[in-house]
Amino acid sequence: MSRERLVIIGGVAAGMSAASRARKLNPQLEIIVLEKGRHVSYGTCGLPYYLSGQVAEARELVVYTAEFFREKRNIDVRLEHEAIAIEPGRKSVHALDRGAQPGAIGYDKLVIATGGAPELEIPGSELGGVFTCNDLEGAIRLRHFLEQQRPKRAVIIGSGYIGLEVADALAKRGLEVTVLERSESVLEGIEPEIGERVEAVLGQHGVRLMKNAAAISISADAQGRAAAVQYGTGGSQPAELVVLATGIVPRAGLAQPAGIQLGRTGAIAVDERMQTSANSIYAAGDCAEVRHLVTGQPAYVPLGTTANKQGRVAGENAAGGHARFEGVVGTLVTQVFELGVAKTGLSAAQAKAHGFQPDAVTITSTSRARYFAGKPILVKLVWDRATGRLLGCQMAGQEGIAKRIDVAAMALHARMRIPDMLHLDLSYAPPFAPVWDPILIAANEAHKKMTRS
């Protein structure tokens, strides 16, 4: 009797979570991971801190090496193996070993964990001095460039959280940094009040933010290296370094030709078990959709935490288990210089677009007792006028942001209404919080507004 074989395409967060989970559940299973890059299982979210030098060595970001997985977990990790096609009818995957002739690998169960790819469709993306910051190899090349070429001016295209984290990192290295944002706001989906704080802190650290400035092309110098970025209607910003951070699109190129259904977001459609439309094929991580528990709709929210959870669930089910992943509430936190910014759920604008009747309050409080030198915290709560249900929360402040947003995330998971949130028994001691936690102050303001109208 031959062993059952699980093949996993992609060896970063979702892929290696799936492999590890499957191994735990089934010591007999043959597990093969096809990873097109040279590293597995690294913390993508740590890349900006590697650029700044706060994380000194790339290897610190690697949770476990390919050798570890091979030797300690009996997982056949194949680096520099790029999957190029899936044949669900024959239950096989075609892959290139270091660009060589393709070979076919049969599977009993397949997990697609191909991740996301940077959106980078502007002319000049291929020039020297142009980088992305989406994988470890890209980040290593970029840091090498920073250390060897010592560029003075950088343009970052895109002001999502990765763009801003990279801006922070490059400014800390002493570069003159310009961020080009095509829309009117940094951090897509951020409330205007929070966005203002982010813009202020960028300005305080000398980062130039240009909004409504869509990048059009990157021009080269005589040596064929990036020299300037053209944007908007005739603008041009000189830079020896350009970082493309316009966002992530799902790498779903293997799925569609194999007849695996994509969702409306363009990512692979999955159910709660992470099963795709094709028999015995699961998908997880930045290539897959996820259910947004506030809207109830499938969404594309590529994040490391979700990739880990989906990978784990896919791995468990691929190994014969019965795990379910219900979905996300859209929690995100990032640090822009000294400012923490966090969100969960929907912004007022997003809520409206999803057919809710949003109302909102914004309050300012502090991170600790007043006499304990607390830092200001801005909290915005969004709820549905029709039902009183909490729809979203955003915060900005220098401390006490990250785990405080989790209180709102929990309220979203529990589908709490504003009246349910007035007297939550949240922790208090002077070094940690004011006696009325900022979330409670915001909930009470929201309630006042609800009962007044």
Add this chain to the structure above:
Amino acid sequence: MSRERLVIIGGVAAGMSAASRARKLNPQLEIIVLEKGRHVSYGTCGLPYYLSGQVAEARELVVYTAEFFREKRNIDVRLEHEAIAIEPGRKSVHALDRGAQPGAIGYDKLVIATGGAPELEIPGSELGGVFTCNDLEGAIRLRHFLEQQRPKRAVIIGSGYIGLEVADALAKRGLEVTVLERSESVLEGIEPEIGERVEAVLGQHGVRLMKNAAAISISADAQGRAAAVQYGTGGSQPAELVVLATGIVPRAGLAQPAGIQLGRTGAIAVDERMQTSANSIYAAGDCAEVRHLVTGQPAYVPLGTTANKQGRVAGENAAGGHARFEGVVGTLVTQVFELGVAKTGLSAAQAKAHGFQPDAVTITSTSRARYFAGKPILVKLVWDRATGRLLGCQMAGQEGIAKRIDVAAMALHARMRIPDMLHLDLSYAPPFAPVWDPILIAANEAHKKMTRS
């Protein structure tokens, strides 16, 4: 038509919250606050930090002064007015003005917010050099003693959170500190694994903890000042300073003779509207009971946050509103030197005593991404084997404790089961959390244990 009159007995957290809330709802109401001390509206929880000197001046702890309430909120605050009797039949309160002859004050609505009193029934409590740390005047006297008498050795009787915060404060001032604890454990209701960490940090800072060492009496020197504390079966610990921190009992002495019902805890029984058994009389804060939402039973949990919430609800209802306070889940956080300690819900032992079938896991994780110099966090989760419902959570660690316990508090509010907690969408970024938050790691371990058994 004469104005309706609200009388409030007690002007600290619950009392002034009630007064302020009533004023907001009803600008016409006559509001009289009878406060036996010389200060109102101060942060009791900040007293240990005033002792250590981290809070330089007592007035920093005062949120608003009596003058502020009189002038800005039209609240008739009467300092050094001690209520001595309530006559519900006549709707009047008898009070002493600075120890003078009693006068009667009629009320339409009454809020009892008399707070808690230190348990201090050992011989010698009245000696010079013996203090409590339960109100601002006591703390001012204690700090004055520290600065004028410069005692070298202190004994703290009791190792609840106030006892330990005072131990921390006195050790920071350079005193030799001994803590006497009558039971086998610091911090009543703490899990043994967490208690061990607390004991370790006390030891590292030179605080001597003696467990199973009930204080019996305080002996005096020739000048009638505290000289030593006798404890256990023949022990004696010399000290020029003794702090009584054995706990708080409800100040319910006015309620019982007035026929107002006390609960089994000895505190005043109240419903969700903070109404007592007597018509038009409310109670709030450390003199009142509170419903514990995990057990469903009335409990005595004297804490500043609860006092504020209950006071606000009592004030709103006394002014004709319809507010409700559902109860607490037992959240507490404290800082002992560099160690944060937090709990919510029930310990395994408490759960068993309440008829649950508790099971538990304890895990160690970190406060941030591994490559971001996270500090260890210990998490213990307790759940009910019969239903899978979360019953409690405790944590210890040098950072990331206070608001992380709130995630568990929210899970208790929402009556989540362990299977509901496996994939919560909690915030993640390397400076703030590991990719699997410690709470999620604990929940997954708990789930593993549940499904194994």
